[in-house]
Amino acid sequence: MESISRAAASLPKGAAHPSLAGFEIAVILPCYNEEAAIGAVVEGFRRELPQARIYVYDNNSRDRTPHVAAAAGAIVRRESLQGKGNVVRRMFADIDADIYLMCDGDITYDPASAPALVAKLVDENLDMVVGCRIDADEAAYRAGHRFGNALFTGFVAALFGNRFSDILSGYRAFSRRYVKSFPALSNGFEIETELTVHALQLRMPIGELDTPYGARLEGSASKLSTYRDGFRILKMITRLFKNERPLVFFTFIFVLLALLSLGLSLPLLLTYLETGLVPRLPTAVLAASTMLLACLALTSGLILDTVTQGRRELKRMAYLAVPSLAALSGKRR
Secondary structure, three states: OHHHHHHHHHOOOOOOOOOOOOOOEEEEEEEOOOOOOHHHHHHHHHHHOOOOEEEEEEOOOOOOHHHHHHHOOOEEEEOOOOOHHHHHHHHHHHOOOOEEEEOOOOOOEOHHHHHHHHHHHHHOOOOEEEEEEEEOOHHHOOHHHHHHHHHHHHHHHHHHOOOOOOOOOOOEEEEHHHHOOOOOOOOOOOHHHHHHHHHHHOOOOEEEEEEEEOOOOOOOOOOOOHHHHHHHHHHHHHHHHHHHOHHHHHHHHHHHHHHHHHHHHHHHHHHHHHHOOOOOHHHHHHHHHHHHHHHHHHHHHHHHHHHHHHHHHHHHHHHHOOOOHHHHHHHOO
16 A cells, blocks of 8 residues: 555645535445455445445455445445456446446555546546556566556557556546446456456547556465466457457458468469469369358458447437437436
């Protein structure tokens, strides 16, 4: 906590936060075996956002996480399906609020940044604000995780648009219309990638805010596996690329197969032009079959692109069916 406090002090101070009176705020904390830290996290958010309801969703913890959270004043609920994505899906479905603030229960994120995150969301009428992590010491952010975050952020920027600098941050503020239009298909730690791409594909108004990031408390262990969860995040990015940009995805496959087919067929074509013979019939059949597969891939991309456009329109209509924060603020004045 001392390292977080020092990092917070080094951040530039903005103007005073506007009043958030009239908005229903829910702090949502997915937790798995966080007995050592969850009490301090709940107390921190109760202090910084006294008007908010704080929910802790226990994900089959084997320690006293739910008891400590309840003693600290949180509303404790349980999700039996293991994985952070499953917990987020349940929280988004169950909880009704105007503003949602999601954070991990391990005290690595600073509760003191919560008012600024929520205020930015309201002041600029945004749908999501991401807390970009500024680590105070090396122990807070392992080298493998730092490299993976930069790599995956670059992938998402190249495929979907460069609007985020930290796509894997677990500290985020959402509007109601974001939460109630988000399908939440992920099971585990790849949920942050899905949250990011959903906002990018619907071109939502979004923002970022630097927030301190500190080391875990002694007795608290990270649940994130560098390689296993990194592979799952990469798999999620690939799946979202295929689902959200199918024409580009299948055009890439078309180009690879077409080049392979041309590479196989060019020597045969030159031989045929010289002699009038096709000496390697199996190679000719392979080249023709590969080109056929390339054309099928391109056709699939064209068809799925039309389907994706329809899906995106439906998601956009579901998103617009929920009032924005500006509209809610106007009604309550």
